[in-house]
Amino acid sequence: MRTPVMAGNWKMFKTAAQTRSYFEAFRPLVASTKGREIVICPPYLCVPAAVESAQGTSIEIGGQNVHWAAEGAYTGEVSAPMLLDAGCRWVIIGHSERRQYFHETDEWVRKRTEAALEAGLKPIVCVGETLAEREEGRTVEVLERQFQGGLHGLKPEGFAHVVVAYEPVWAIGTGRTATPEMAEDAHQAIRTLAQLHYGEAAAQALRILYGGSVKPDNAAALMAKSDIDGVLVGGASLDAKGFATIVNA
Numbered sequence: 164m165r166t167p168v169m170a171g172n173w174k175m176f177k178t179a180a181q182t183r184s185y186f187e188a189f190r191p192l193v194a195s196t197k198g199r200e201i202v203i204c205p206p207y208l209c210v211p212a213a214v215e216s217a218q219g220t221s222i223e224i225g226g227q228n229v230h231w232a233a234e235g236a237y238t239g240e241v242s243a244p245m246l247l248d249a250g251c252r253w254v255i256i257g258h259s260e261r262r263q264y265f266h267e268t269d270e271w272v273r274k275r276t277e278a279a280l281e282a283g284l285k286p287i288v289c290v291g292e293t294l295a296e297r298e299e300g301r302t303v304e305v306l307e308r309q310f311q312g313g314l315h316g317l318k319p320e321g322f323a324h325v326v327v328a329y330e331p332v333w334a335i336g337t338g339r340t341a342t343p344e345m346a347e348d349a350h351q352a353i354r355t356l357a358q359l360h361y362g363e364a365a366a367q368a369l370r371i372l373y374g375g376s377v378k379p380d381n382a383a384a385l386m387a388k389s390d391i392d393g394v395l396v397g398g399a400s401l402d403a404k405g406f407a408t409i410v411n412a
Contacts, residue, residue, distance in 0.1 A: 165368065165369075165370050165392045166198065166199060166200055166370070166392075167198070167199040167200070167370070167386070167392050167393040168199070168200045168202060168287075168326055168370055168372055168392065168393035169199055169200070169201050169202070169393050169394055169409065169410040170201075170202040170203070170204065170225070170253070170255075170287060170328075170372065170393065170394065170395045170400075171202070171203045171204065171396050171400025171401075171406050172204045172227060172255060172258070172374075172395060172396065172397050172400060173203070173204060173205045173206060173209075173227075173400060173401060174206075174260070174397060175206055176206070176401055177205060177206065177209055177401070178209065179208065179209050179211070179212040180212075181209075182205055182209040182212040182213050182216065183212050183215075183216050185216075185401075185403050186213065186216030186217065186222075186403075187216075188403035188404065189222075189403035189406065189407060190216075190217075190220055190222070192403065192404065192407035192411075193220075193221075193222070193407050193410055193411070194220070196221070196410060196411055199393070199410065200221075200223065200393075201221060201222045201223065201410055202222075202223050202224070202225050202252075202253050202287075203217070203222060203223075203224055203225070203400070204224070204225040204226060204227050204253065204254075204255055205224070205227075206227070207226065207227070207241055210224060210226065210246075210249045210250065210251060211249060211250070213250075214249065214250030214251075223252045223253060224250055224251050224252065224253070225251050225253030225254050225255060225284075225285075225287070226241065226246040226251045226253070226254040226255070226284075227254075227255050227258070228241070228254070228255065228256070228258070228261060228275070229241060229242065229243050229246060229254045229256065229275050229278060229279055229284070230242050230243075230275070230278070231271070231274035231275050231277065231278040232278070233278070233282075242278070242282075243278045243279050243281070243282030243284055244282050246282075246284060247282050247283060247284060251284065252284065252285060253284060253285045253286075253287060254275075254279050254284045254285075254286055254287070255286075255287045255289065255328075255395070256272055256275045256276050256279065256286045256287065256288050256289065256313075257269075257271075257272035257275070257288055257289045257290070257309075257313060258289045258330070259289060259291055259330050259332045259335050260335070262289075263332070268312070269308065269309055269311075269312025269313045270312060270313075272288060272309075272312070272313035272314075273312060273313045273314065273316065273317075276288055276313065276314065276317065276325065277317065277321070280317070280321040280324060280325075285324055285325075285326065286324075286325055286326065287326045287327075287328050287372065287395060288313060288314060288325055288326070288327050288328065289327075289328045289329075289330050289374065289395070290305075290306055290309040290310065290313070290327060290328070290329060290330070290353065291305075291306075291309075291329055291330035291331045291332050291349075291374075291375070292305040292306070292331060292332060292333075293305075293332045293333060294332070294333035297331065297333060302349060302352070303352050306329075306349065306352055306353055306356065307356060310353065310356045310357075310360070314327075314360070315360050319361055319362075319365060322357075322361050322365060322369075323365065323368065325369070326369075326370045326371075326372060326393075327353055327357075327369060327370070327371045327372070328371070328372040328373070328374045328395040329346065329349045329350055329353060329371060329372070329373055329374065329375075330373075330374040330375055330395065331345075331346075331349070331375050333375075334375030334376050335374070335375055335376070335397065336376070336397060336398065337376060338376055339375075339376060340375055340376040340377070340378075340381055341373070341375055343384045343385050343387065343388050343391070344388075346373045346375075346385060346388065346391060347388040347389075347390050347391060350371045350373070350388070350390035350391055351390050353369075353371050354366050354367075354369060354371065354390060357369045370392040370393060371390060371391065371392050372391070372392060372393040372394055372395045373385050373391050373393075373394050373395070374394060374395030374396070374397070376397075376398075377394045377395075377396045377397075377399060377409060378399045378405070378409070379399065379405050379408040379409055379412075382394060382408070382409040382412035383412040385412075386412050394409060396409055
C-alpha cells in the first residue's frame with residue numbers, strides 16, 4: 164500500500180511572520196489526519212519559521228530547489244546539506260516553472276536528484292508536457308524523455324526514495340486541470356517507465372503525485388484514482404483551510 168503524499172509548494176509567497184500565522188491555522192485542521200504524509204515547501208527564508216512551527220506535528224518541510232554541489236562558488240544557490248541542516252526533509256526538483264523560466268535541463272534534474280538522495284533528502288521530481296506537446300499527441304514521448312534524462316541511471320536503492328510528480332505544464336496556474344482520467348493515464352505511463360527501468364516491484368512502490376491547479380473541489384476525484392498517490396499543490400496550498408481540505412480529501 165502506497166502512502167499518499169500531500170505536498171504544498173508556496174513558490175515565492177509568504178514572509179516568516181505569515182508562515183507562522185499559516186501554521187497556527189493549519190495545524191489543528193490536520194492534527195488528526197492519518198495515513199498520509201504532509202509536506203509544505205516554503206521559500207528558503209521561511210524554512211526556519213516553518214520548521215519551528217511544525218514541531219510536534221507530522222508535517223514535514225521541504226525546499227523548492229537544490230543545487231547539485233554540496234558547496235562552492237555558486238552565488239545564490241542552496242545545497243542539499245544546507246537544506247537538511249535547516250530542517251528540510253524533502254525537496255522539489257525540476258518543477259515546470261524552473262524548467263520554463265530558468266531553463267532547467269533533464270541532466271540538471273538528475274544531478275540535483277542525486278545530490279538530494281546523497282544528503283538524505285526525499286526528492287519530488289517533476290515531469291510533464293506543455294499544451295502544444297499534448298495537442299500533438301506527444302505526452303508519453305515527453306514523459307519518457309524526462310524520465311530517461313532525469314531519473315534513469317539512479318541506483319535502485321536511490322530510486323526507491325524518489326517521488327515523481329506529474330505536472331501538465333498547461334495546467335500550472337492556469338485554472339485548467341487535467342481530468343482524473345487524463346491524470347490517471349499519464350500516471351500509468353510513468354509507472355510503466357519505472358517498470359521498464361527498475362522492475363515491477365519498484366514501479367508498484369513508486370508514489371506518483373498529480374500537480375496542476377489542484378483545488379479543494381477536485382482533490383477527492385483525483386485521489387480516487389488508483390495510480391494517483393497524492394498531490395503537489397501550488398496556489399491552493401497558500402490558504403490553510405483550503406489546503407487542509409485537500410490534505411484530507
